[in-house]
Amino acid sequence: MNIETRILEPGQIEAPAGQIRFLILPGHNLFKSRAERFRHLSPGHPLGEYLAFLALLADAQQKALNTFPVLALPDADEQAICREHGMPLLAARSWSRDPVWRDGLTTILQQMRDAVLPPTAQETIAGLQLVNVSGLEEMADRILAEDLAGISPQELPFVAAALQVYWVRMAAGLGEGAFGRLEQGGVCPVCGSLPHAGIVFNSGAEQGLRYLCCSLCASQWHMVRIKCSSCESTHGINHYTLEGSDSAVKAESCDDCDTYLKLLYLEKDRQMETMADDLATLALDMLMDNEGKSRGGPNLFYHPGAAL
Ligand SMILES: [Zn+2]
Numbered sequence: 001m002n003i004e005t006r007i008l009e010p011g012q013i014e015a016p017a018g019q020i021r022f023l024i025l026p027g028h029n030l031f032k033s034r035a036e037r038f039r040h041l042s043p044g045h046p047l048g049e050y051l052a053f054l055a056l057l058a059d060a061q062q063k064a065l066n067t068f069p070v071l072a073l074p075d076a077d078e079q080a081i082c083r084e085h086g087m088p089l090l091a092a093r094s095w096s097r098d099p100v101w102r103d104g105l106t107t108i109l110q111q112m113r114d115a116v117l118p119p120t121a122q123e124t125i126a127g128l129q130l131v132n133v134s135g136l137e138e139m140a141d142r143i144l145a146e147d148l149a150g151i152s153p154q155e156l157p158f159v160a161a162a163l164q165v166y167w168v169r170m171a172a173g174l175g176e177g178a179f180g181r182l183e184q185g186g187v188c189p190v191c192g193s194l195p196h197a198g199i200v201f202n203s204g205a206e207q208g209l210r211y212l213c214c215s216l217c218a219s220q221w222h223m224v225r226i227k228c229s230s231c232e233s234t235h236g237i238n239h240y241t242l243e244g245s246d247s248a249v250k251a252e253s254c255d256d257c258d259t260y261l262k263l264l265y266l267e268k269d270r271q272m273e274t275m276a277d278d279l280a281t282l283a284l285d286m287l288m289d290n291e292g293k294s295r296g297g298p299n300l301f302y303h304p305g306a307a308l
Pocket residue numbers: 188189190191192193214215216217218219
């Protein structure tokens with residue numbers, strides 16, 4: 001593993017905060033692009049079968065998103081109150097979920113049931129199709145609270161996928177102006193979840209800027225570089241890369257709180273997609289675990305108890 005010490009000061013190469021777009025909401029083809037990236041990464045990859053499975057799951061998410069019914073969303077008054085108080089408008093842990101999120105899960109499970117999958121995945125799908133409403137709601141509560149007790153690594157991606165579709169649908173249904181900045185820079189301004197990774201753009205108005213990527217709603221929000229997303233320390237920040245990699249993905253670690261977050265540098269590979277490339281670089285997570293560092297935010301498809 002290679003370790004680099006910091007070479008930039010926070011904000012050193014960035015425009016003043018007021019001129020920077022602070023929030024980028026997910027697009028309507030998010031899951032289609034994600035599926036394509038999973039498919040691109042899968043051949044010859046040590047986790048190829050897993051990535052190919054996730055490509056199918058992303059296809060199913062796109063189908064669920066495309067067929068999602070119109071949702072009731074917070075009105076202008078609610079939006080203004082949240083902006084004024086610096087609260088996430090669609091807070092994952094306190095939001096009253098519309099039952100239609102489970103229709104999205106039904107669509108995903110039906111779509112996946114028709115795919116060519118290993119018998120264990122088919123058994124998981126059949127099992128989830130039998131779980132009653134309260135069981136599914138409890139699983140959702142646990143996933144959103146990052147308490148995965150009682151949820152198997154096999155079940156997690158399906159239920160998390162449906163929750164992602166629901167939150168992406170809500171986020172995309174509101175404009176960026178609906179949301180305000182939060183005091184805590186490392187938390188999603190849309191849903192209050194933690195980021196699963198960060199991305200450094202290589203072109204356009206966002207060139208050279210770092211955005212954090214929400215693990216749930218896929219919104220991206222600006223945070224200056226060389227700053228820990230967990231504790232906001234700017235000291236003791238180091239970057240780790242896999243030996244022999246092209247350094248397109250680095251783990252940015254913090255000595256103050258011993259967490260890390262992966263950063264994807266689009267200048268090294270413009271085709272990267274945050275979820276897909278995060279999951280394709282789980283080897284880096286294993287190395288960081290050996291270094292005694294833990295992830296600064298979850299990837300909802302990855303169960304920490306799963307054997308790879
Ligand atoms: Zn979010």
